[in-house]
Amino acid sequence: MALAEQPGMSPTSPTSPPPTVGLRQLPTEEPRVFVASQWQLMWWKFRKHKLALISAVIIGLVYLIALFVEPIAPYLPDAFNPPRTYAPPQVIHFVYEGRLVRPYVFGLKQEIEPEALRRIFKPDPSKRIPLGLFVRGAPYKLWGLIESDIHLFGPLDNKEQVYLLGADRVGRDVLSRIIYGTRISMSIGLVGVFLSFILGLTLGGISGYFGGQIDNLIQRLIEFVRSIPTIPLWMGLAAAIPVTWPSERIYFSITIILSFIGWTGLARVVRGRFLSLREEDFVLAARLDGVSEFRIIMRHMIPSFTSHIIAAITLAIPGMILAETALSFLGLGLQPPVVSWGVLLQEAQNIRAVATAPWLLIPALAVIITVLALNFLGDGLRDAADPYGR
Amino acid sequence: MLQYIVRRILLMIPTLFLVSVVSFIIIQLPPGDFLTSYITQLSAMGDLVDESTIQALRDRYGLGQPIYIQYLRWITNMLQGDFGHSMEWDRPVWGLLWERLPLTFVLSFATLLITWIVAFPIGVFSAVKQYSIGDYIATFIGFLGLATPDFLLALVLMWIFFAFFNQSVGGLFSPEFQDAPWSLAKVWDLAKHMVVPIIILGMSGTASLIRIMRANLLDELHKPYVVTARAKGLSEPRLILKYPVRAALNPFVSTVGWYLPALVSGSTIVAVVLNLPITGPLLLRSLMSQDMYLAGSFIFMLSTLTIIGTLLSDILLAWLDPRIRLG
Numbered sequence: 001m002a003l004a005e006q007p008g009m010s011p012t013s014p015t016s017p018p019p020t021v022g023l024r025q026l027p028t029e030e031p032r033v034f035v036a037s038q039w040q041l042m043w044w045k046f047r048k049h050k051l052a053l054i055s056a057v058i059i060g061l062v063y064l065i066a067l068f069v070e071p072i073a074p075y076l077p078d079a080f081n082p083p084r085t086y087a088p089p090q091v092i093h094f095v096y097e098g099r100l101v102r103p104y105v106f107g108l109k110q111e112i113e114p115e116a117l118r119r120i121f122k123p124d125p126s127k128r129i130p131l132g133l134f135v136r137g138a139p140y141k142l143w144g145l146i147e148s149d150i151h152l153f154g155p156l157d158n159k160e161q162v163y164l165l166g167a168d169r170v171g172r173d174v175l176s177r178i179i180y181g182t183r184i185s186m187s188i189g190l191v192g193v194f195l196s197f198i199l200g201l202t203l204g205g206i207s208g209y210f211g212g213q214i215d216n217l218i219q220r221l222i223e224f225v226r227s228i229p230t231i232p233l234w235m236g237l238a239a240a241i242p243v244t245w246p247s248e249r250i251y252f253s254i255t256i257i258l259s260f261i262g263w264t265g266l267a268r269v270v271r272g273r274f275l276s277l278r279e280e281d282f283v284l285a286a287r288l289d290g291v292s293e294f295r296i297i298m299r300h301m302i303p304s305f306t307s308h309i310i311a312a313i314t315l316a317i318p319g320m321i322l323a324e325t326a327l328s329f330l331g332l333g334l335q336p337p338v339v340s341w342g343v344l345l346q347e348a349q350n351i352r353a354v355a356t357a358p359w360l361l362i363p364a365l366a367v368i369i370t371v372l373a374l375n376f377l378g379d380g381l382r383d384a385a386d387p388y389g390r
Numbered sequence: 391m392l393q394y395i396v397r398r399i400l401l402m403i404p405t406l407f408l409v410s411v412v413s414f415i416i417i418q419l420p421p422g423d424f425l426t427s428y429i430t431q432l433s434a435m436g437d438l439v440d441e442s443t444i445q446a447l448r449d450r451y452g453l454g455q456p457i458y459i460q461y462l463r464w465i466t467n468m469l470q471g472d473f474g475h476s477m478e479w480d481r482p483v484w485g486l487l488w489e490r491l492p493l494t495f496v497l498s499f500a501t502l503l504i505t506w507i508v509a510f511p512i513g514v515f516s517a518v519k520q521y522s523i524g525d526y527i528a529t530f531i532g533f534l535g536l537a538t539p540d541f542l543l544a545l546v547l548m549w550i551f552f553a554f555f556n557q558s559v560g561g562l563f564s565p566e567f568q569d570a571p572w573s574l575a576k577v578w579d580l581a582k583h584m585v586v587p588i589i590i591l592g593m594s595g596t597a598s599l600i601r602i603m604r605a606n607l608l609d610e611l612h613k614p615y616v617v618t619a620r621a622k623g624l625s626e627p628r629l630i631l632k633y634p635v636r637a638a639l640n641p642f643v644s645t646v647g648w649y650l651p652a653l654v655s656g657s658t659i660v661a662v663v664l665n666l667p668i669t670g671p672l673l674l675r676s677l678m679s680q681d682m683y684l685a686g687s688f689i690f691m692l693s694t695l696t697i698i699g700t701l702l703s704d705i706l707l708a709w710l711d712p713r714i715r716l717g
Binding site (some may be wrong): 364376 | 412416534536545546548553651654656662677680688689
């Protein structure tokens, strides 16, 4: 992913000479490169990676949504309305009779399709439902603490139900459910990565720092974990979780299972960094100064590869999200009253349901966009973190 | 070379042992032993539970004895070809496995081959014509392929086929060939049904192989020996294919090691979506109904085959590259 920064960063290009070249030859603003901190350098490099920058914004927004799920979603995730089964998405209009007006959608009218005797919905041009920002709707408790009934957007009249992304099997709002799913899906990625990060950092660190027999042992362990086919193993472990458990316990069991397998990648990165840093002069200097092993690791080694760790973590999150989605999709992961993207996709398992209501596939779009953005972001971070990269 | 192979095989033994332990743990994980669930199942169906059958099963699997004895019993039975008994199907596990494994491997190998055939020229092209329109298209498709989980791709393709071509994708055989004996027509039918699964399964692998091939070849292309060869007047296609491509091919070969298992593993979910008669759906069902002997044996078999696959790719790589063999 060196496409975006290729022209400016190649070693032969005149704009970035190797630092050994004298200061005098440089344009006036260049000296700030030499006094910039490591993080500043990384930021400058990261900034050049446009795709990663856009992805960072997207990921930021997704986590913001995950944080403020309740006020953002127009409805509660389990507010059902059977008469509106598989109601299609309603298009937002801004123009009415040639004039720009407050955004509105048309109401839905029900018809029975003559051949298939199926219930279908058509927009009803005689009925306009105006939408607004910060409207009153179903009461909720933000983070279980703050009570409110203000929703970021929705119909002005809270007795109306509007389906911007359609309705599911029992007339629940797909958009609201996707928004609620963001919280579970994104947090499972974070928590899972956090756990595998702890495991990976500890074992990878021990392996790389001490080397020798311990290193050998841990490397064999990593090879072993990697040699088991992931998905069957995940499935086997997930199937052992009793379905009767409360949903929080299932949630944590799933994250533990995911991180139990996911730590190996991080451990390898950490080990690699430790191995190369161990030979650096500044580590030797610290050791000769009589600094304790623990302090060498914490104060001298870890700070110099934090950026690599952050990049590796970012690249590990999408795998977790995908794994949770896959497990829940199969019915082995989170179970229905909980709303995650994978659980939502369970609805799309039935091809007939998807044929009547293609909008049931929209959660997949959420997954793909998030995963793609996280990959680009991770790539950008990795490139930025590598001082010797092209 | 022989020494290398022997060393690798010896290293495999502890791994296999650990894999068997993990599979056994998975069998043991659900609360209660499988006999309790078997009895519940039988009583639920209104069958009378025959005391002597139960006792016979209890003896056969050493239930009620310490866990390591149960493990030893299980592993010795397995080495003798007795993989246990599937409670749900009321059949030996081995027979069920045997029905599904060949097709799983046919599908995985076919996908592997197609992936190579597709990824190789595109990868070479992307590297040789770096930053051309073709390269950008390949890069873009590559990233999309990497980010889209294959079961979602399967869902979307199924929907597209269903909604726009009014054709259902799924299964590996048409109904008329389902139970027919093998014939040329049946093979052709199978080949036709494999197209969509191969596209879905091969997507992400092809994408990453293109990236790998491109990156490796780019590294090689600027090395002095290429310049030398060019200066000596070697024709461009011959030059590229004969030297840098050969050097860049190495990682390509080593991908079998991780790619084949990833395929077998990845096909699990895709097979469930597309309703393919391979191992995936059976594994899922056995896990759902806690038919643990079947599930455990499946995981053990898949892991073993994975390890053998890795071994084969290591040997292949050592054979291709003396640096590994002697290093």
